[in-house]
Amino acid sequence: MMLEALRKIAEEHRAAHPPTAKTLKVCVAAGCVSCQSDQVKKALEAAAKKGGADSPIIVKGVGCLGLCAQGPLVISEPGATLYRQVKPEDAAELAAATKHEPVKRLVAPANQVFYSRQQRIVTENFDRIDPEKIEDYIAADGYLALLTTLTTRSPAQTIDELIKSGLRGRGGGGYPTGLKWSTVAKASGSEKYIICNADEGDPGAFMDRSVLESDPHRILEGMALAGYAVGAQRGYIYVRAEYPIAVKRLKLAISQAEKMKLLGPSIGGSSFQFTIEVRLGAGAFVCGEETALIASIEGKRGTPRPRPPFPAESGLWGKPTLINNVETFANIATILRNGGDWYAGFGTEKSRGTKVFALAGRINNTGLIEVPMGITLREIIYDIGGGIPGGRRFKAVQTGGPSGGCIPEQFLDMPVEYESLAKVGSIMGSGGMIVMDETSCMVDVAKFFMEFCKSESCGKCVPCRVGTAQMYDLLCKISEGRATLDDLALLEDLCDTVKHTSLCGLGQTAPNPVLSTLRFFRHEYLAHIEEQRCPAGVCKMCIPQEIHR
Amino acid sequence: MSTPSRVITLTLDDREVGAHTDQTILEVARENGIVIPTLCHLEGLLPIGACRICLVEVVGSNKLLPACATKVTDGMRVITQSERLTRYRRRVVEFLFASGNHICAVCVSNHHCELQDMAVYTGMSHLTEPYRYPKLRVDASHERFVQDDNRCILCQRCVRVCAEIEGAHTWDVMGRGIEARVITDLNQPWGESDTCTSCSKCVQVCPTGALSIKGMAAAEMKKRKHFLAQYWTLKEEES
Numbered sequence: 001m002m003l004e005a006l007r008k009i010a011e012e013h014r015a016a017h018p019p020t021a022k023t024l025k026v027c028v029a030a031g032c033v034s035c036q037s038d039q040v041k042k043a044l045e046a047a048a049k050k051g052g053a054d055s056p057i058i059v060k061g062v063g064c065l066g067l068c069a070q071g072p073l074v075i076s077e078p079g080a081t082l083y084r085q086v087k088p089e090d091a092a093e094l095a096a097a098t099k100h101e102p103v104k105r106l107v108a109p110a111n112q113v114f115y116s117r118q119q120r121i122v123t124e125n126f127d128r129i130d131p132e133k134i135e136d137y138i139a140a141d142g143y144l145a146l147l148t149t150l151t152t153r154s155p156a157q158t159i160d161e162l163i164k165s166g167l168r169g170r171g172g173g174g175y176p177t178g179l180k181w182s183t184v185a186k187a188s189g190s191e192k193y194i195i196c197n198a199d200e201g202d203p204g205a206f207m208d209r210s211v212l213e214s215d216p217h218r219i220l221e222g223m224a225l226a227g228y229a230v231g232a233q234r235g236y237i238y239v240r241a242e243y244p245i246a247v248k249r250l251k252l253a254i255s256q257a258e259k260m261k262l263l264g265p266s267i268g269g270s271s272f273q274f275t276i277e278v279r280l281g282a283g284a285f286v287c288g289e290e291t292a293l294i295a296s297i298e299g300k301r302g303t304p305r306p307r308p309p310f311p312a313e314s315g316l317w318g319k320p321t322l323i324n325n326v327e328t329f330a331n332i333a334t335i336l337r338n339g340g341d342w343y344a345g346f347g348t349e350k351s352r353g354t355k356v357f358a359l360a361g362r363i364n365n366t367g368l369i370e371v372p373m374g375i376t377l378r379e380i381i382y383d384i385g386g387g388i389p390g391g392r393r394f395k396a397v398q399t400g401g402p403s404g405g406c407i408p409e410q411f412l413d414m415p416v417e418y419e420s421l422a423k424v425g426s427i428m429g430s431g432g433m434i435v436m437d438e439t440s441c442m443v444d445v446a447k448f449f450m451e452f453c454k455s456e457s458c459g460k461c462v463p464c465r466v467g468t469a470q471m472y473d474l475l476c477k478i479s480e481g482r483a484t485l486d487d488l489a490l491l492e493d494l495c496d497t498v499k500h501t502s503l504c505g506l507g508q509t510a511p512n513p514v515l516s517t518l519r520f521f522r523h524e525y526l527a528h529i530e531e532q533r534c535p536a537g538v539c540k541m542c543i544p545q546e547i548h549r
Numbered sequence: 550m551s552t553p554s555r556v557i558t559l560t561l562d563d564r565e566v567g568a569h570t571d572q573t574i575l576e577v578a579r580e581n582g583i584v585i586p587t588l589c590h591l592e593g594l595l596p597i598g599a600c601r602i603c604l605v606e607v608v609g610s611n612k613l614l615p616a617c618a619t620k621v622t623d624g625m626r627v628i629t630q631s632e633r634l635t636r637y638r639r640r641v642v643e644f645l646f647a648s649g650n651h652i653c654a655v656c657v658s659n660h661h662c663e664l665q666d667m668a669v670y671t672g673m674s675h676l677t678e679p680y681r682y683p684k685l686r687v688d689a690s691h692e693r694f695v696q697d698d699n700r701c702i703l704c705q706r707c708v709r710v711c712a713e714i715e716g717a718h719t720w721d722v723m724g725r726g727i728e729a730r731v732i733t734d735l736n737q738p739w740g741e742s743d744t745c746t747s748c749s750k751c752v753q754v755c756p757t758g759a760l761s762i763k764g765m766a767a768a769e770m771k772k773r774k775h776f777l778a779q780y781w782t783l784k785e786e787e788s
Contacts, residue, residue: 284725305598306597306618309620454726454727456726460705460729462600462703463601465727466644470678500612501641508612
């Protein structure tokens with residue numbers, strides 16, 4: 001498709017769906033589908049039909065609306081009234097209400113801050129487009145960046161724009177994306193590959209899933225742009241099979257884009273060709289590690305291999321490979337549409353742009369948010385997140401999943417940046433944010449993550465295979481009040497060995513939850529060991545205290 | 550595709566040495582008489598960097614790198630022995646002893662065991678961490694060989710020699726983490742394997758008593774690994 005044809009589709013689609021049209025938007029991402037938003041949508045469609053042709057109501061599915069714990073969510077336009085916990089039997093009432101006053105009992109409590117403090121770039125289309133309709137994406141300026149880049153920028157200029165934007169890898173490592181792209185572009189060989197890492201596996205994290213389910217074309221466009229910039233003709237999306245809705249929408253999006261010739265041979269009338277294939281992961285956390293992921297795509301057992309050589313030099317089938325995370329690719333089209341300088345205007349000196357977080361745990365507004373880098377943890381938890389339920393006291397926030405750490409109260413006013421989070425022993429990670437209050441035991445938290453790492457270790461290298469199991473046993477011993485101070489010293493020694501000698505990131509970061517809880521909550525470990533007491537009242541001691549005394 | 554090898558210089562423990570860019574740190578060290586301990590590595594098989602015994606420090610890198618799987622680069626400064634490396638190597642050996650059931654006195658490979666040698670090398674006289682005492686399987690279904698998981702350290706030499714040299718790919722790894730095991734075919738008993746050619750290469754490269762020839766008493770099983778070197782010499786002559 002040529003640029004003019006794309007513009008025409010966008011204009012026609014926008015004309016057919018003016019912002020003044022009465023529209024009911026139903027969230028069809030996994031969170032709301034799990035509480036039957038699909039039934040709600042059907043009921044609304046039926047109710048809209050009954051309303052007659054004189055006052056037409058458009059019912060459409062849209063992406064994740066953010067307040068996931070309040071689902072199913074419906075937005076009524078114009079007016080952007082947000083309804084929560086909608087049931088199929090509310091449909092007639094909601095349809096009728098488009099003509100007059102909103103249905104008061106279903107309106108979500110005015111939560112201005114939840115939306116106003118956010119900055120939407122990756123999630124800009126979530127409440128606007130139907131993820132299963134390519135025309136919706138095109139009407140929201142979709143594929144514009146791809147077609148204009150192909151005709152107006154050279155690959156080198158494309159990468160320059162990305163370097164200017166300051167975008168860093170959103171999978172957690174924070175490696176400068178532009179630098180990665182230019183390394184792959186410079187690698188020798190004409191056969192290169194693009195991989196989108198959609199093997200999101202951190203407990204409590206659902207950012208990538210939401211992006212894939214809400215705006216799949218954004219990923220395809222980002223990958224095609226990457227292909228153009230580094231000189232690759234083939235892309236793979238490695239997505240976990242546990243995300244069936246994401247897989248379905250990705251496959252649909254690929255076939256739609258191919259039909260419109262936005263993927264395939266000679267895209268936009270240029271000589272550039274690009275195809276994308278979906279590969280399913282079978283549920284191994286370690287396949288999120290890039291070399292294990294590559295092995296898995298090749299049909300081998302998903303285990304990591306030593307780096308160097310890095311995939312940029314020798315990746316899939318031994319060829320130079322660019323591998324980025326879902327959220328990273330989701331930023332590309334917008335950056336190239338608006339320019340690198342525009343993107344660099346968000347965030348802080350070293351961490352530009354925005355970050356999507358999945359808020360979970362002991363927090364009022366559980367859900368998906370996108371915030372500018374540099375926002376403080378306090379703003380995220382208390383303003384956007386609405387604070388801790390039940391008036392309980394905040395204890396820590398866990399970022400970065402099993403590779404990250406727990407950040408205590410004294411750092412709540414710290415800005416969220418790659419470097420600042422690392423300084424307090426955690427990491428940015430892919431965006432999971434689990435809030436804990438005074439009823440959470442930090443030994444128990446460390447034990448939970450160690451159990452996760454132990455069962456997700458692939459077993460290839462010795463320190464991770466045996467070390468995680470030994471550390472888990474020691475944590476069990478501590479949480480049951482059976483441990484001594486020698487056990488604690490041994491635990492710290494094992495943490496050091498596993499961190500520095502493991503083969504891949506999984507093992508190297510597996511001790512982090514222990515190390516960070518030991519750093520800030522050592523007194524809780526000591527209470528378990530010296531007094532056989534769990535301060536939060538979570539752990540069950542194997543020796544009743546009175547007998548022990 | 551691959552760029553031709555160049556001659557470079559690097560430093561190994563304060564010694565300047567020459568090398569080709571297609572060599573690994575381990576190869577260059579051995580050429581120069583510098584000992585870096587190894588366990589999963591075996592010359593003639595592709596390195597996998599799994600056991601972490603051969604980790605070395607490279608100045609400028611914040612990570613320790615496996616000497617067996619890391620190619621040398623120009624001006625590289627490598628430290629092969631340090632207090633820290635010794636501590637880590639010893640801990641890795643402890644991990645191996647803790648995770649299996651290694652009872653040397655009754656083992657066919659006593660005195661001819663690379664794990665035992667590594668315990669001596671690292672000075673591991675006793676364990677500072679608890680033994681795990683896993684309940685593991687012994688498979689004596691093959692008419693000539695025995696597989697004893699109690700003595701397996703998952704070095705994957707058997708997997709590699711079978712796939713890379715024999716071309717049968719009978720062996721592979723099943724399960725994750727501490728549950729990972731080496732299996733034949735689709736976890737059938739070894740004796741019922743359709744692909745095993747009974748060539749005994751796996752038995753000969755196994756560093757411990759995990760794979761042995763039937764009918765051996767304690768300390769009788771000596772492994773013969775020289776066939777690998779002969780194989781590659783023949784290959785080179787052919788080409």
